[in-house]
Amino acid sequence: MNKKIVTRITIVSFIVGLMIAVQYNTVQNPTTRDTRDIWAIRQELSEEKKRHSELLSEIESYNDLIEEYENNEKEQQADLLENTVEDLNEQVGLTSVTGPGVILNISPAIELINSGYSIENISPDLLIRLVNEIYHYNGLYVEIDGQRLTHTSAIREINGETTVNSVPIDTEVEMKVITDSYEKAEKLYGYLFASTFKDDFYLDNLNLTINKAQSDITIAPYDGKLSSQYIVEDNKGE
Incomplete structure (x- = not known):
């Protein structure tokens, strides 16, 4: 057989074999698809739109604040600045806050302890997950066992003990949560009551009690020192 014909047959066979291999691999390893139903996707989209709307509202409020500074006289600007500082102190946790919210209690499950189970420390990971869900569902301010949570707070294990700040x-902990309104406090209560958190804590031999929404809860200010490593003093002002 002519060498050229053999070469051509070899090349064609290689190409056909490669195409079959690629097709087989595509059939065996299909592209991963999103298997969530349409309602789950719509729910996630709704939450993202809500976050987007909140960010736009916050940007608008800051723009209004800037406009107030520009339009007011110096004396009025000083008063406005003082009010802004008070608002910021409240947001970062340097002042006490009173408002509607929910109180949660974590305590050892006595029935399990009487059956021979040991008392376990509250898991930092579980506590962090609970706090994250609280913030996600309208929680504004949180206090755990008397410790106010701020943007610098840490929940972690130190020398075998769970710590906040x-x-x-303690093994018996009271958590206070304050929300924007009583309606949001009720929604937070409903979500937590229907969640799996009670079961999750019970697996660690702990009872999580979720009390009904209250109209007035007071959270104490943060008594530590806030980090200011990213703040630079500007001495160029008039």
């Missing part, structure tokens, strides 16, 4: 927490 580096302070060990």
Whole structure:
């Protein structure tokens, strides 16, 4: 057989074999698809739109604040600045806050302890997950066992103990949560009551009690020192 014909047959066979291999691999390893139903996707989209709307509202409020500074006289600007500082102190946790919210209690499950189970420390990971869900569902301010949570707070294990703001927490813990309104406090209560958190804590031999929404809850200010490593003093002002 002519060498050219053999070469051509070899090349064609290689190409056909490669195409079959690619097709077989495509059939065996299909592209991963999103298997969530349409309602789950719509729910996630709704939450993202809600976050987007909140960010736009916050940007608008800051723009209004800037406009107030520009339009007011110096004396009025000083008063406005003082009010802004008070608002910021409240947001970062340097002042006490009173408002509607929910109180949660974590305590050892006595029935399990009487059956021979040991008392376990509250899991930092579980506590962090609970706090994240609280913030996600309208929680504004949170206090755990007397410790106010701020943007610098840490929940972690130190020397075998669960700590908040580096302070060990007790086996019986009260959590206070404040929301924007009583309606949002009721929604937060409903979500937590229907969630799996009670079962999750019970697996660690702990009872999580979720009390009904209250109209007035007071959270104490943060008594530690806030980090200011990213703040630079500007001495160029008039």
